[in-house]
Amino acid sequence: MPKTSSETAAPCTRIALHGPTMGTRWSASVDADGAVNQEALRRDLAFAAQQVDMQMSPWKPESDLVRLNRAPVDTWVDLPPEMLEVLACAMDIHRQSAGAFDPCVGALVDAWGFGAARDAPDAAAIQAARQAVPIPMHKGLELDRPAGRARKRAPVQLDLCGIAKGYAVDRMAAVLRQHGVRHALAALDGELRAVGGQASGVPWAVALESPDVGRRAARGVIELEDLAVATSGDYRHYLKVGDAHLAHTMDARRAAPVNNAVASVTVLARTCMEADAWATALLVAGPGEGLALAQRRGLEALFLLRRPEGLVELGLGRFAAS
Structure with a gap:
């Protein structure tokens, strides 16, 4: 009798890999067969996450991002292809979102106490940032990807914290595939990407976090298979100034x-x-504006809104049934 695919498939073992990066931790749940070299995979996953951090961190003085921010206007700066890929995507989403996504907020991030410059808001720095003429990203930055370089066309200060972690997860997913892994879930903070589904044939179950300050609790479950998910909110990274609750997103x-x-x-x-x-x-x-933007762009998104009666959900795409 011929063997079925389940009889010929190599058995898989669930392994959990993780390590520190970007002020948090990366992790990967992997359904691995005996051909996977776990130590080599762990090493390469850690390198993928660390490489993004070394290139795009605003906190590391030697990072490529800091080099670009410090460079004089109209001076070409050689950059790695990974960072140019992120900058190109950032520029595209900046345009598509009519400026709602804006990596040119580095000075604002520092002024409000969320950057490397200071750990509390500075009134003079905030006023200076507010008086600066807003510059669209496509006018403030020029990319030359074939030559591997970029230059600022205006004195902008870039911050890639709204996109770099997601890209690091994509790099981890690429590493998993390079190692022959077909069933895995890569994660970094609130960003996750599934490589296939679980070896059992079911999707990966990911908790949707409830936006509660000071505690972690699941509000629901999202199923992922060859798909990525990311969450941004006002509840995890913030500053308290008097009675004010200041979210880290600018x-x-x-x-x-x-x-x-x-x-x-x-x-x-x-x-x-x-x-x-x-x-x-x-x-x-x-x-x-956000819901209308998501509808125009055909995005699958779930908004959790704070209302006097409590949290209200608004979903699009696969979230519409929520």
Whole structure:
């Protein structure tokens, strides 16, 4: 009798790999067969996450991002292809979102105490950032990907924290495939990407976090199979200044932290880089503009809105049934 596919398939073992990066931790749940070299896989996953951090961190003085920010206007700066890929995607989503996603907020991030420059808001720096003439990303930055370089066309300060973690997860997914892994879930903070489904044939179950300050609790479950998800919100990274609760995400149009009714936005996308950037854009855009933007762009998104009666869910795509 011929053997079935389940009889010929190599048995898989669930392994959990993880390590520190970007002020948090990367992780990967892998259904691996005996051909997978676990130590080599762990090493390469850690390198993938660390490489993105070394290139795009605003906190590391030697990073490529800091080099670009410090370079004089109209001076070409050689950059690695990975960072140019992220900058190109960031520029595209900046345009598509009408500026809601804006990586040119580095000065605002520092002024409000979320960057490397200071750990509390600075009134003079905030005023200076507000008085600066807003510059669209496509006018403030020029990319030359064939030559591997970029230059600022205006004195902008870039911050890629709204997209770099998602890209790091994509790099981890690529490493998993290079090692022959067909069933895995890569994660970094609130960004995740599934490589296939579980070896058992069911999708990966991912908890949708409730946007509660000071505690972690699941509000629901998302199923992923060859899909990425990212969440942006006002509840995890913030500063308390008196009675004010300042979210870490900047609204460049107001030159201030996001301050609207959106507690969190979760986005599904083909890549985690896109999901990460769009989640940030929709959080900034707010409940009305953000929902309309997501509808125009055909995004699958879930908004959790703070209302007097409690949290209200608004979903699009696969979230519409929520």
